Amino acid sequence: MSTLMTNLKHIASEAEYNKVLQENENVMIICGRMGPMCVPVYDAAEELEIQYKHIQFYDMLFDLPDSKVIRGLPECRGFMGLPFTVYYKNAKVVKATSSIQTSEQIQEILNAHF
Amino acid sequence: MNLIASSAFFNEKHEAMKEFDVIILGAGAAGLTAGIYLARAKASVLILDHGMPGGQINLTHLVENYPGIESISGYMLASTMKKQAQKFGCIIKSNAKIKTLDFAGETKIVVLENGDEFNAKAVILSPGGRSRALNVPGEKEFTGRGISYCATCDGDFFQDREIIVVGGGNSALEEAVELTKYASKVTIVHQFDHFQAFQHAVDRAKENPKINFVMESTIVEFVGEDSLRAAKIKHITSGIITEMPIDGTFIFIGYVPNTEAIKGVVALNEWGEIITTKKLETNLKNVFAAGDARDTDTRQITTAVADGTRAALAAMQAVLQ
Numbered sequence: 001m002s003t004l005m006t007n008l009k010h011i012a013s014e015a016e017y018n019k020v021l022q023e024n025e026n027v028m029i030i031c032g033r034m035g036p037m038c039v040p041v042y043d044a045a046e047e048l049e050i051q052y053k054h055i056q057f058y059d060m061l062f063d064l065p066d067s068k069v070i071r072g073l074p075e076c077r078g079f080m081g082l083p084f085t086v087y088y089k090n091a092k093v094v095k096a097t098s099s100i101q102t103s104e105q106i107q108e109i110l111n112a113h114f
Numbered sequence: 115m116n117l118i119a120s121s122a123f124f125n126e127k128h129e130a131m132k133e134f135d136v137i138i139l140g141a142g143a144a145g146l147t148a149g150i151y152l153a154r155a156k157a158s159v160l161i162l163d164h165g166m167p168g169g170q171i172n173l174t175h176l177v178e179n180y181p182g183i184e185s186i187s188g189y190m191l192a193s194t195m196k197k198q199a200q201k202f203g204c205i206i207k208s209n210a211k212i213k214t215l216d217f218a219g220e221t222k223i224v225v226l227e228n229g230d231e232f233n234a235k236a237v238i239l240s241p242g243g244r245s246r247a248l249n250v251p252g253e254k255e256f257t258g259r260g261i262s263y264c265a266t267c268d269g270d271f272f273q274d275r276e277i278i279v280v281g282g283g284n285s286a287l288e289e290a291v292e293l294t295k296y297a298s299k300v301t302i303v304h305q306f307d308h309f310q311a312f313q314h315a316v317d318r319a320k321e322n323p324k325i326n327f328v329m330e331s332t333i334v335e336f337v338g339e340d341s342l343r344a345a346k347i348k349h350i351t352s353g354i355i356t357e358m359p360i361d362g363t364f365i366f367i368g369y370v371p372n373t374e375a376i377k378g379v380v381a382l383n384e385w386g387e388i389i390t391t392k393k394l395e396t397n398l399k400n401v402f403a404a405g406d407a408r409d410t411d412t413r414q415i416t417t418a419v420a421d422g423t424r425a426a427l428a429a430m431q432a433v434l435q
């Protein structure tokens with residue numbers, strides 16, 4: 001399995017990750033597994049995708065070797081809870097969170113940064 | 115999660131619909147079951163959830179005690195329940211934040227923060243519950259940075275690390291044993307001098323050489339920089355506080371009902387649980403309650419499903435009157 005079972009767009013390699021960041025101004029990537037703390041975050045993102053059309057929502061499987069591009073981010077240093085959710089503006093990280101987040105917490109970040 | 119798409123379809127189709135036979139607050143196992151029964155009996159049903167449908171089942175890694183299904187991921191079980199409810203015609207609205215509830219009269223009125231107003235002849239309250247937090251300084255800050263409420267999700271971040279498990283019930287002891295697969299040392303911190311768990315769970319924890327116990331103690335603060343570094347532990351009887359260097363903490367200290375939004379609307383007991391009769395009636399006519407949020411002593415998927423069924427049948431009678 002190289003992608004997650006969600007309705008979000010998937011990133012499956014470092015090359016895809018770079019392409020997504022190059023081509024889009026506002027990006028949110030959820031890096032996780034199909035686990036209990038991750039699923040509610042994917043669900044929330046799937047719903048918010050309809051509302052926030054100016055933001056691109058993606059997921060990436062945490063166990064892919066290439067997901068080191070997220071696992072190794074300085075902003076994710078100290079993270080010990082899945083999923084790692086990273087928000088990018090013009091390919092720069094503007095916010096990163098670890099573990100489950102509610103739809104409100106995500107919206108607060110989206111409204112503040114995008 | 116294809117369901118989200120179909121949920122959007124249903125919502126679009128019934129956008130204009132404001133009046134229902136029954137409104138259900140909470141789309142967990144109890145609320146979805148009630149919806150399935152009611153919609154199958156041709157009642158019009160709106161299920162409002164302030165978060166995402168599925169409730170606590172979504173937080174369950176593997177369900178192995180739901181009869182008829184040997185083993186299923188919580189995510190799959192929740193998805194199937196949602197699909198079933200939608201198939202019979204339930205409208206499910208997620209992220210529905212309650213502004214006001216008026217259940218005193220014949221017509222039950224729900225107003226959401228976005229201004230949407232819905233009416234129904236009967237209401238089923240099934241808002242469920244959530245894990246209890248310690249509510250001490252540093253807990254929020256280090257959640258996801260060393261503090262976790264899910265061993266199956268985050269256990270592998272603590273390979274060969276030293277961790278604390280807080281709690282003394284079945285979940286705490288069982289998860290502590292589970293976490294010894296990863297951690298080099300697990301310290302169980304519990305506020306009493308005895309456990310509230312089944313004896314076999316206590317025995318398994320005590321037999322495990324990686325587990326040790328700090329009894330009659332509680333964590334008063336978490337400290338660290340990028341991630342958790344230590345926990346300040348207070349011995350309750352002596353009041354002495356010691357700082358224990360630690361890489362992670364897993365908290366399993368029970369449950370709080372999600373009844374904040376219905377406080378003052380229906381009668382709650384001293385723990386905030388909805389008081390119900392044997393027929394799952396609340397103190398208000400045609401307002402019923404089901405699942406973990408009510409005053410019950412068993413909180414499982416099977417009991418939530420059973421409650422949902424009974425509340426639906428009672429609500430159906432109310433609608434037909």
Ligand SMILES: Cc1cc2nc3c(=O)[nH]c(=O)nc-3n(C[C@H](O)[C@H](O)[C@H](O)COP(=O)(O)OP(=O)(O)OC[C@H]3O[C@@H](n4cnc5c(N)ncnc54)[C@H](O)[C@@H]3O)c2cc1C
Pocket residue numbers: 139140141142143144145162163164165166167168169170171173174175176177178179210212240241242243244372375376404405406407413414415416418
């Ligand atoms: C980690 C974990 C593992 C578990 N494992 C098992 C297991 O293996 N087997 C088992 O049988 N049980 C298990 N349980 C217990 C089981 O999941 C619950 O007992 C059951 O799911 C409760 O269902 P419910 O519908 O009453 O409430 P919930 O599942 O809590 O659902 C309530 C829903 O209501 C929503 N809500 C809350 N407030 C409002 C409001 N004001 N307005 C609208 N909506 C609201 C919530 O967002 C939620 O979706 C587990 C629980 C946890 C946390």
